[in-house]
Structures are given as structure tokens and as C-alpha cells.
Amino acid sequence: WATGDRLVLFTDGLLEARSGAGEDFDVSGVTAALYRSADLAMPEVLPSLLAEAKAHQGCHDFADDVCILAFERRV
Secondary structure, three states, X not given: OOOOOEEEXXXXXXXXXXXXXXXXXXXXXXXXXXXXXXXXXXXXXXHHHHHHHHHHHOOOOOOOOOOEEEEEOOO
């Protein structure tokens, strides 16, 4: 992998963030959120991703545990 590449790992609780209409945030929501945050510095990516998932579900508490790890190759 090349300098600047990023790897984001997450648990299923992020995918299962459910909107009031019953729609999960799912892989497409995570992917779209990560594309929108591509120009952000790495320390800003995770808060941005969490904010989008919380906005999708309309509340700040997740029904399931959420764990996210992110890595960026610097050299």
C-alpha cells in the first residue's frame, strides 16, 4: 500500500445504525461518509464518520457497540 493510503475497520454496530424509517446506515452509508471525508486530516475522519452515522439514525446513542480503527500510511 502507498503513502497516504488509509484503512478503516469497524464493528457491525456502525452498519446497524438505524434511521427512524428503519433503514440501516450499512456499507453504502459508511462508504459515502468516508468518501466525503477523504480530504480531511486523519484525526478528523472518525468524528466525521460517527457524526454522519448519528445524523442518519437521528440520535446520539447507538443500539449496538461501535468500535472504529483507522490507519494511514505516512511513509
